[in-house]
Amino acid sequence: MGVAGQREIVASPATPTDVVGLGRLRAVGFVAPALALVGIFLIFPALWTLYIGATNFRLTGASARSPAFVGLANLQRALTDDTFYRSLWLTLVFVLGSAVIGQNGLGFTLAWAMRDVHRWVKRTLEALVLLAWILPSSVVAFLWIAMLDRDGGTVNELLGRTPGVAWLIQYPMAGIVIFNIWRGTAFSMMLYSAALSSVPPSHLETARLVGATGAQTLRDVVFPHIRRYTLSNTLLITLWTFNDFTPFLLTAGGPNHRSEIIAAYIYNTAIVGGDMGYSGAISLLVLLINLLMALVYLRAARVRRRAA
Amino acid sequence: MTAFIRRILFYVVLGVGTVFFMLPMLWLLSAPFDDPPTYAVRAPRHFSLHNFAEISHNRYAVSSLLNSTLLAFGTMALVVVAAALAAYALSRARVPGRDALLYVLLLLSSVVTGTAAMVPIFLLIFQLGLIDSHVGVVLVLSGGLLPAAIFLLKDFIDTIPRSYEESARVFGASPLQILRQIVVPVARPGLATIAVWTVVQVWGSFLTPFILLRNPDKQPAAVLVRTFYTEGGSPNLGLIAAFSLIYSIPVVLMYLLAWSRYGFRFHGGIKS
Numbered sequence: 001m002g003v004a005g006q007r008e009i010v011a012s013p014a015t016p017t018d019v020v021g022l023g024r025l026r027a028v029g030f031v032a033p034a035l036a037l038v039g040i041f042l043i044f045p046a047l048w049t050l051y052i053g054a055t056n057f058r059l060t061g062a063s064a065r066s067p068a069f070v071g072l073a074n075l076q077r078a079l080t081d082d083t084f085y086r087s088l089w090l091t092l093v094f095v096l097g098s099a100v101i102g103q104n105g106l107g108f109t110l111a112w113a114m115r116d117v118h119r120w121v122k123r124t125l126e127a128l129v130l131l132a133w134i135l136p137s138s139v140v141a142f143l144w145i146a147m148l149d150r151d152g153g154t155v156n157e158l159l160g161r162t163p164g165v166a167w168l169i170q171y172p173m174a175g176i177v178i179f180n181i182w183r184g185t186a187f188s189m190m191l192y193s194a195a196l197s198s199v200p201p202s203h204l205e206t207a208r209l210v211g212a213t214g215a216q217t218l219r220d221v222v223f224p225h226i227r228r229y230t231l232s233n234t235l236l237i238t239l240w241t242f243n244d245f246t247p248f249l250l251t252a253g254g255p256n257h258r259s260e261i262i263a264a265y266i267y268n269t270a271i272v273g274g275d276m277g278y279s280g281a282i283s284l285l286v287l288l289i290n291l292l293m294a295l296v297y298l299r300a301a302r303v304r305r306r307a308a
Numbered sequence: 309m310t311a312f313i314r315r316i317l318f319y320v321v322l323g324v325g326t327v328f329f330m331l332p333m334l335w336l337l338s339a340p341f342d343d344p345p346t347y348a349v350r351a352p353r354h355f356s357l358h359n360f361a362e363i364s365h366n367r368y369a370v371s372s373l374l375n376s377t378l379l380a381f382g383t384m385a386l387v388v389v390a391a392a393l394a395a396y397a398l399s400r401a402r403v404p405g406r407d408a409l410l411y412v413l414l415l416l417s418s419v420v421t422g423t424a425a426m427v428p429i430f431l432l433i434f435q436l437g438l439i440d441s442h443v444g445v446v447l448v449l450s451g452g453l454l455p456a457a458i459f460l461l462k463d464f465i466d467t468i469p470r471s472y473e474e475s476a477r478v479f480g481a482s483p484l485q486i487l488r489q490i491v492v493p494v495a496r497p498g499l500a501t502i503a504v505w506t507v508v509q510v511w512g513s514f515l516t517p518f519i520l521l522r523n524p525d526k527q528p529a530a531v532l533v534r535t536f537y538t539e540g541g542s543p544n545l546g547l548i549a550a551f552s553l554i555y556s557i558p559v560v561l562m563y564l565l566a567w568s569r570y571g572f573r574f575h576g577g578i579k580s
Contacts, residue, residue: 041451045428
């Protein structure tokens with residue numbers, strides 16, 4: 001109940017909530033278009049994955065016209081498939097490196113460092129970090145391809161090497177991890193900026209007066225206040241990074257599958273390879289992992305609300 | 309002395325951070341005006357607007373920007389209308405299990421991502437015969453954006469006092485009249501926020517149009533920019549640079565507009 005709800009109870013305790021006389025039928029009619037769109041193009045695909053993943057559906061050939069039911073065979077195949085495990089492992093490295101450690105760490109560091117710098121330094125740096133976040137993904141992907149190019153990329157120019165290292169071919173995982181830190185730190189930075197402003201200045205002042213070092217202040221004064229934000233932030237950026245397709249625009253999963261994180265793996269097996277049934281089963285696993293992360297997030301948020 | 313060194317170190321770290329974030333984006337400011345541009349960030353050697361002229365020479369470039377506009381505004385119209393109707397009904401009528409419904413929708417929209425759902429969505433649109441059709445892309449994007457749009461709009465409509473609607477009703481206005489003449493004008497800032505947010509999301513979206521639109525005549529800028537190669541097979545840097553700049557400007561402008569008007573309220577959670 002918001003402000004409006006309270007007002008209504010106070011002002012007219014006897015009237016029903018339906019102030020405009022919308023009526024049940026019209027209310028349902030108002031909600032129906034949105035629910036139909038969401039139902040057909042969001043919920044149905046998710047449920048349909050259950051079926052697709054249990055067939056040998058292919059884009060072309062005989063099994064395109066009449067896919068056969070194969071039960072759990074696709075899942076069994078995935079669980080014995082080295083390419084699938086490699087993709088899972090690369091995804092784990094990507095998520096841990098770029099989100100859990102990279103964006104979290106850099107986001108907090110920036111938020112902490114910018115507390116007492118000059119205002120225009122803060123504004124400039126914040127604007128740059130945000131810009132990296134809002135530019136379209138096709139554009140930022142090419143910006144990094146240009147940065148890391150072998151023949152004339154900025155990084156090799158700075159190192160004074162021409163032709164230099166083909167970074168995205170020699171170190172594709174490091175490339176997409178650094179790219180995603182650059183791309184996504186803005187959210188963590190904004191969240192930690194807000195969280196840090198909830199630390200009472202008097203506590204920081206006390207810590208300074210008793211002569212606590214920076215590290216002690218962080219550990220004993222700051223972290224107890226922002227711990228719950230850290231959990232939500234980590235869960236959210238993990239969920240988004242896990243589902244991020246943008247690294248595909250830098251490396252297409254290559255070279256030789258060496259940066260084929262799960263998003264690229266699904267694209268390459270489903271749309272390029274045409275193996276819908278098998279990639280449907282993989283998608284199902286991704287959906288379940290997403291659901292698990294979202295539920296943990298909601299639970300953490302509820303605990304936080306109750307504690308507040 | 310240690311305090312001094314620490315201060316120096318602090319600014320070095322800040323400087324490195326600034327360079328890290330700024331350096332890749334400088335290319336977007338320099339390369340479009342250089343003839344010919346290189347991969348490396350550098351001040352333009354021969355300042356020229358030739359690269360922008362090349363956009364009009366490319367067969368697909370201008371039409372892809374129109375396609376992006378069409379997809380963005382088509383999705384925006386659908387999302388705003390459907391979300392406004394739903395949010396209004398959910399805010400004003402007693403619907404059993406309403407809050408649970410909203411939370412489940414929001415949960416699903418963050419769980420059913422493009423990556424997780426590209427297989428069923430591709431097959432669904434394939435079966436509906438909507439591959440290479442803008443309608444398919446608009447429908448899929450709307451389905452993904454609607455839960456968050458309804459959620460945000462309902463919050464907004466909840467804060468509008470009902471007394472206006474009550475008095476209009478006393479004077480005999482029909483529900484649709486009330487909606488059109490009272491609720492929509494009052495809710496305009498909320499509707500505008502959702503509209504801008506939808507346009508920004510669709511303008512930048514890559515995966516959905518990438519898998520659903522194969523014909524370059526139909527592709528939006530986000531997808532088409534990846535096809536700019538010279539006859540020799542290397543990326544056409546001049547065209548990519550100029551086109552990327554033009555394509556990026558609307559997003560930045562819309563963020564600035566939203567930021568100056570409503571503060572930074574874009575939820576990252578509903579990106580992608």
